[in-house]
Amino acid sequence: MSSQLSPTILTSPNAGDPVPDPRLAHPANPKLPSTPPPSSSTFTLSFKLPDFHSRPPSPSPTSSVFSYTSQDTMTSSTSTRASARPNPADVAERDYFSENPPPATLEAHTSLAKEFIDFHAVAGRRVVLVTSGGTTVPLERQTVRFIDNFSAGTRGATSAEYFLQAGYAVLFLHRQFSLQPYSRHYSHATDCFLDFLHEGPDGSVVAKEEYRAKMVTVLRQYHAAKAKKLLLTLPFTTITDYLFVLRAIAQLMRPLGPRGLLYLAAAVSDFFVPLERMQEHKIQSTNATDASTPEGKGSEEREGGEEEEVFDNFDSSPAVPRSKRLIVDLDPVPKFLKNLVDGWAPEGMIVSFKLETDPSILVHKAKYSLDRYQHHLVIGNLLATRKWEVVFVAPGSRDQWIRVPRSKRKRTISGVEDLVGAAARGGEVGDEPLDPNDLPDGEPELEIESLIIPAVEALHTAHIHGPRKREI
Amino acid sequence: MSSQLSPTILTSPNAGDPVPDPRLAHPANPKLPSTPPPSSSTFTLSFKLPDFHSRPPSPSPTSSVFSYTSQDTMTSSTSTRASARPNPADVAERDYFSENPPPATLEAHTSLAKEFIDFHAVAGRRVVLVTSGGTTVPLERQTVRFIDNFSAGTRGATSAEYFLQAGYAVLFLHRQFSLQPYSRHYSHATDCFLDFLHEGPDGSVVAKEEYRAKMVTVLRQYHAAKAKKLLLTLPFTTITDYLFVLRAIAQLMRPLGPRGLLYLAAAVSDFFVPLERMQEHKIQSTNATDASTPEGKGSEEREGGEEEEVFDNFDSSPAVPRSKRLIVDLDPVPKFLKNLVDGWAPEGMIVSFKLETDPSILVHKAKYSLDRYQHHLVIGNLLATRKWEVVFVAPGSRDQWIRVPRSKRKRTISGVEDLVGAAARGGEVGDEPLDPNDLPDGEPELEIESLIIPAVEALHTAHIHGPRKREI
Numbered sequence: 001m002s003s004q005l006s007p008t009i010l011t012s013p014n015a016g017d018p019v020p021d022p023r024l025a026h027p028a029n030p031k032l033p034s035t036p037p038p039s040s041s042t043f044t045l046s047f048k049l050p051d052f053h054s055r056p057p058s059p060s061p062t063s064s065v066f067s068y069t070s071q072d073t074m075t076s077s078t079s080t081r082a083s084a085r086p087n088p089a090d091v092a093e094r095d096y097f098s099e100n101p102p103p104a105t106l107e108a109h110t111s112l113a114k115e116f117i118d119f120h121a122v123a124g125r126r127v128v129l130v131t132s133g134g135t136t137v138p139l140e141r142q143t144v145r146f147i148d149n150f151s152a153g154t155r156g157a158t159s160a161e162y163f164l165q166a167g168y169a170v171l172f173l174h175r176q177f178s179l180q181p182y183s184r185h186y187s188h189a190t191d192c193f194l195d196f197l198h199e200g201p202d203g204s205v206v207a208k209e210e211y212r213a214k215m216v217t218v219l220r221q222y223h224a225a226k227a228k229k230l231l232l233t234l235p236f237t238t239i240t241d242y243l244f245v246l247r248a249i250a251q252l253m254r255p256l257g258p259r260g261l262l263y264l265a266a267a268v269s270d271f272f273v274p275l276e277r278m279q280e281h282k283i284q285s286t287n288a289t290d291a292s293t294p295e296g297k298g299s300e301e302r303e304g305g306e307e308e309e310v311f312d313n314f315d316s317s318p319a320v321p322r323s324k325r326l327i328v329d330l331d332p333v334p335k336f337l338k339n340l341v342d343g344w345a346p347e348g349m350i351v352s353f354k355l356e357t358d359p360s361i362l363v364h365k366a367k368y369s370l371d372r373y374q375h376h377l378v379i380g381n382l383l384a385t386r387k388w389e390v391v392f393v394a395p396g397s398r399d400q401w402i403r404v405p406r407s408k409r410k411r412t413i414s415g416v417e418d419l420v421g422a423a424a425r426g427g428e429v430g431d432e433p434l435d436p437n438d439l440p441d442g443e444p445e446l447e448i449e450s451l452i453i454p455a456v457e458a459l460h461t462a463h464i465h466g467p468r469k470r471e472i
Numbered sequence: 473m474s475s476q477l478s479p480t481i482l483t484s485p486n487a488g489d490p491v492p493d494p495r496l497a498h499p500a501n502p503k504l505p506s507t508p509p510p511s512s513s514t515f516t517l518s519f520k521l522p523d524f525h526s527r528p529p530s531p532s533p534t535s536s537v538f539s540y541t542s543q544d545t546m547t548s549s550t551s552t553r554a555s556a557r558p559n560p561a562d563v564a565e566r567d568y569f570s571e572n573p574p575p576a577t578l579e580a581h582t583s584l585a586k587e588f589i590d591f592h593a594v595a596g597r598r599v600v601l602v603t604s605g606g607t608t609v610p611l612e613r614q615t616v617r618f619i620d621n622f623s624a625g626t627r628g629a630t631s632a633e634y635f636l637q638a639g640y641a642v643l644f645l646h647r648q649f650s651l652q653p654y655s656r657h658y659s660h661a662t663d664c665f666l667d668f669l670h671e672g673p674d675g676s677v678v679a680k681e682e683y684r685a686k687m688v689t690v691l692r693q694y695h696a697a698k699a700k701k702l703l704l705t706l707p708f709t710t711i712t713d714y715l716f717v718l719r720a721i722a723q724l725m726r727p728l729g730p731r732g733l734l735y736l737a738a739a740v741s742d743f744f745v746p747l748e749r750m751q752e753h754k755i756q757s758t759n760a761t762d763a764s765t766p767e768g769k770g771s772e773e774r775e776g777g778e779e780e781e782v783f784d785n786f787d788s789s790p791a792v793p794r795s796k797r798l799i800v801d802l803d804p805v806p807k808f809l810k811n812l813v814d815g816w817a818p819e820g821m822i823v824s825f826k827l828e829t830d831p832s833i834l835v836h837k838a839k840y841s842l843d844r845y846q847h848h849l850v851i852g853n854l855l856a857t858r859k860w861e862v863v864f865v866a867p868g869s870r871d872q873w874i875r876v877p878r879s880k881r882k883r884t885i886s887g888v889e890d891l892v893g894a895a896a897r898g899g900e901v902g903d904e905p906l907d908p909n910d911l912p913d914g915e916p917e918l919e920i921e922s923l924i925i926p927a928v929e930a931l932h933t934a935h936i937h938g939p940r941k942r943e944i
Contacts, residue, residue: 144739148620194654204684329799
């Protein structure tokens, strides 16, 4: 093992160094193609659209399945199912990966992941890839503004701890500066770090007595995971970062066969701004006197004639002419679960999450996803109740809600047959979702991931021992 | 002093409690008006537009200057400059604050701020409001997606420490979970918290020796600021949170007269989605068969006839019909510096920041802002070089770049007359910006805020001793 593989420590923190900025992964990616600076009065994005329909299919018989080589580079290889006419998912994948630059960290991160996975593959250990936190969609190449997805990373970071408890090796692919296993207990407290500490004798720094016992427990678990090389954490920021590294890691997990588990808890962007439409510089809140967009905006709607009206910083006019608004036009992110299931990690078990805010569509959407991609489990959850209950939607099983009892005092076990073993661990199961209005204030006493992970583990065991359904 | 005023500790961290989520301030604000759930096939935002032009001016002679009362409520009062016809800035302000709900925490936070400010006003101490971090713009009422502004909070958190060193009381208004003074040295390290600690004798938790010396220094500074009640930290998340609390605090700072300083380093959204156009639930990535927008989207551009094509999760088609894209239509945020300068905090010194990515427009935009709002200082900075140099643009002074020397070894003092005293503190000054390509890799050895704050302090001293330019 190389000394580079120090799981969870990609960069040793050095208290003497300046602290790196969150989201500073690629504020000005030098690999991005340069464009001439636009006029400062342009504020809408341009609308040059790729014509996907008219693009001829590639004459090459190679599919877009990529393989990882020992040279740490991504190379195209002919898949075992290569055909003369690539399917649309392959075309979408190839276009996305060819039109967007890979993250600068891709090689370094895939190298760490390969070492980690190979180490555990040899040991015959189960390995789970946990993705966690939200991906961003930059609105400018030199990114000042971006669209984000609500996620603190609680589900992923908490799940990772329970996977480690269950004996898995955990590859934790997370949004930079989102919650991480173990440190999550402290990193997003209202006042990070310093309030847990005080000055001890002889200029030492020690944990305050009221926090000591829990901190020792957390520290021991963390150090045990590190010592056994059971945890590797890798960060991402943008949707493009995420998709590149997800593809690379999924392919690296092939040697694990069915012992590989992909637990996709990240909140992944559905829409993005294609690079070719992305403005180089910060979008200006200014009169778009030269704007001409395909939205049919007529010049009569624009406000003209204001001298040096750049509408910057602080404007005193309540009028909102069309020309002062910002229109962001986003394309759908090509969807990759089909490739993940069929091509990237064909033997592994794949669990995806479905987050909705509207209770009436959650289960429908989970089933639709499962039917379409033929993977193994969709865990559905609602924004308002996600720490209290989730629904397991799996092929051949009845949908089952797993939930935290409202309180230790009020805990009841329902009469519903418990397919996922949650009741035995202090949870409840049911056929129907809770009414959010019935929930108590505050956080549940029990982390629902302590119920989710053993249930997933049981399904994974069945997956490992079951018939191989797909060829590789 | 009430025991509530425990600066920097709004909620005591309790290691036994679950950690709160970032950005969970108001994921489903109960005060937001409810709307019927939209059809699941709707994915564009609706486009019902307010007609600001045709709205008659309010017949009320009251202006929109609000005052803070001892009952902790915001009430409208007649300003000393009330006129029969409110000016457009007042109308924009009134509309914004009446059409968007105040944050649930407004009363509690203004109460803490009032106690803090009054305490230091009596002592004759200078008080600075430092705003820090980015504001968010939610895209849905039950927010899954939002637009964010790039900012870790480094400028604000670092500046706050140097203001405390200079003897200021600091009210630190920051994006929740962005960097904070003192804890910034540890909170956003690659592995938060736990890597700085190990288990000591008898089950104690102590800082590792290599981090101990710096940690003791930071801890002492932090505890000194707390003990002297010199630091109050208040969080915000959305642009609306920010504007409500900024207005309230600025008005509370009036008793400070010219000893009040507003140092507006937050990255504030320029565009937002008005509540009336905001969808209740998560925007669906689905066929918008019922979409009809004013962009002139014709039905011939829509793709129809796909059965149960909800285009969810993972789609295999590379085609991007118009109906599968997301159009986000944003209004400009009403600009508030005019009200801040003239009405909210008329005697205080006001410093704003201007962040750009295009060097060719930075100084122009800084001057424009200063000319328009007649405040005291704009500190301009470029995304790529912001930790190395800033430009001070102030009335009656030559624009001056202040920068960190490239290295201790290479430090040179330029021949330019040093108006801001930066050279005496180890910095450089100049008339022109750096070429970003000339910068060394990594972080500067000196924090540029150690140069900025003394320069601002000197200008603030001049402001306090200078003639009162505006009436209150």
